[in-house]
Amino acid sequence: MAKPISIEVWNPSGKYRVVSTKPMPGTRWINLLTAQDCRVEICTEKKTILSVEDILALIGDKCDGVIGQLTEDWGEVLFAALKRAGGTAFSNMAVGYNNVDVSAANKYGVAVGNTPGVLTETTAELAAALSLAAARRIVEADQFMRAGLYDGWLPHLFVGNLLKGQTVGVIGAGRIGSAYARMMVEGFKMNLIYYDLYQATRLEKFVTAYGQFLKANGEQPVTWKRAATMVDVLREADLISLHPVLDKTTYHLINKDSLAIMKKEAILVNASRGPVIDEAALVEHLKANPMFRVGLDVFEDEPYMKPGLAELKNAVVVPHIASASKWTREGMATLAALNVLGKIKGFPIWSDPNQVVVFLEEKSAPPLACPSIVNAKHLGLTASKL
Ligand SMILES: NC(=O)c1ccc[n+]([C@@H]2O[C@H](COP(=O)([O-])OP(=O)(O)OC[C@H]3O[C@@H](n4cnc5c(N)ncnc54)[C@H](O)[C@@H]3O)[C@@H](O)[C@H]2O)c1
Ligand SMILES: O=C(O)[C@H](O)CO
Numbered sequence: 001m002a003k004p005i006s007i008e009v010w011n012p013s014g015k016y017r018v019v020s021t022k023p024m025p026g027t028r029w030i031n032l033l034t035a036q037d038c039r040v041e042i043c044t045e046k047k048t049i050l051s052v053e054d055i056l057a058l059i060g061d062k063c064d065g066v067i068g069q070l071t072e073d074w075g076e077v078l079f080a081a082l083k084r085a086g087g088t089a090f091s092n093m094a095v096g097y098n099n100v101d102v103s104a105a106n107k108y109g110v111a112v113g114n115t116p117g118v119l120t121e122t123t124a125e126l127a128a129a130l131s132l133a134a135a136r137r138i139v140e141a142d143q144f145m146r147a148g149l150y151d152g153w154l155p156h157l158f159v160g161n162l163l164k165g166q167t168v169g170v171i172g173a174g175r176i177g178s179a180y181a182r183m184m185v186e187g188f189k190m191n192l193i194y195y196d197l198y199q200a201t202r203l204e205k206f207v208t209a210y211g212q213f214l215k216a217n218g219e220q221p222v223t224w225k226r227a228a229t230m231v232d233v234l235r236e237a238d239l240i241s242l243h244p245v246l247d248k249t250t251y252h253l254i255n256k257d258s259l260a261i262m263k264k265e266a267i268l269v270n271a272s273r274g275p276v277i278d279e280a281a282l283v284e285h286l287k288a289n290p291m292f293r294v295g296l297d298v299f300e301d302e303p304y305m306k307p308g309l310a311e312l313k314n315a316v317v318v319p320h321i322a323s324a325s326k327w328t329r330e331g332m333a334t335l336a337a338l339n340v341l342g343k344i345k346g347f348p349i350w351s352d353p354n355q356v357v358v359f360l361e362e363k364s365a366p367p368l369a370c371p372s373i374v375n376a377k378h379l380g381l382t383a384s385k386l
Helices: 028-034 052-059 076-084 102-107 120-135 138-146 175-188 201-216 230-236 256-261 279-288 326-345
Strands: 007-010 016-020 038-043 065-068 089-092 111-113 167-171 191-195 224-226 239-242 267-270 293-296 315-317
Touching (some): 016 326, 052 076, 111 326, 120 175, 120 267, 120 293, 120 315, 175 201
Parallel strands (some): 016 065, 089 111, 167 239, 293 315
Antiparallel strands (some): 007 038
16 A cells, blocks of 8 residues: 555545646646636655556545656556546646557546647757757866866867758657757758658758748758658768657667767767667767767656766766746646546547647637547547537
8 A cells, every 4th residue: 555645635626536646837727627627636745756556546536537747657557547436537748658558548448648739849949959069069068167177269179060051860750850850950051851651741841942042042052851761861960860759660769780870970869758769879889989979858767877878978968858948848737637627528639639729828718628639539539620
């Protein structure tokens, strides 16, 4: 039996019991739930990652829905418990849901929500920040200054890579990958090569149009190429950013062999999921190739880094903060809450999970719909005509 867990309660007399496994940014999400007769219970336990036992204790005997986090293991045990407690709704406060066993949720008839769109630009911006930090050795240079080692300008001091005119490679050109590609092409006039299972038509049109604009202004036009295989991206790109979902097709996509194909002075950025890279192989590659640099937001065994990574000067590492802007994090909380609320209330599923901004307008009531339920089809939930 797990020990009692500390919780904060809002609207104690609410009819529907909704649990959030963590305090989330902003208050709009709480207000939206309490206004619709929900009793909201927020776990305030001072423990970063809750165990399955902790969450079982939170679900208890009666629970209509849960808002959870990407650090939690949502599988058979929790979905069975939620069903026993009368629950029908779960939402990750994240777009990625590789921590969720969707087949188990299907088995117990639980809707699984996620939070797409609201974090696209914020995450792409962090990937761009890591790209620049790695290319221009910002962290190394900052540490050098703070250590009092700067004793005057030198021709060789912290020489890095120029991005303009080089090739940016994007693996996984979905929402975030495409937004990142646009930033690097437009901002730094890089040429694009991408690999995805699907064609990124809008991205291609954007780069074509921008290339024409540059040409019309007497500048070197940017170009794009859709690679037939990931190997083409690894071989050709000077900077590669990873943005695919994590599943069995992308686990250790970047490994000893793929690293060996990349240019010796290439830059690799990962703001997708840690296990997309074989991190132990990456550490070896970084040690053997000091001019190869990485920018990492995510790690294979979070919160840990593989031995040796922390000591390497050619690695920039940050703690899974890619979606951490105020607007985005408050929006993620709102979307997660509305997914759970919508399922409890029997609202339809929003017709386009890529167009969710209408749910985030502070001044107007959100549509009466679930913004994004990944197993809607399987559960036979109807789509909104709104
Ligand atoms: N670091 C962070 O804080 C952070 C923030 C947001 C999202 N993410 C991660 O980024 C991922 C992408 O988010 P998104 O909103 O862009 O999702 P998305 O679904 O729009 O894009 C994912 C893309 O990956 C492609 N893909 C799938 N399998 C592939 C494969 N084997 N090879 C190449 N491409 C493949 C898909 O076709 C799709 O275009 C999320 O699933 C999440 O894991 C991380
Ligand atoms: O998948 C996600 O949404 C991120 O990892 C956290 O924002």
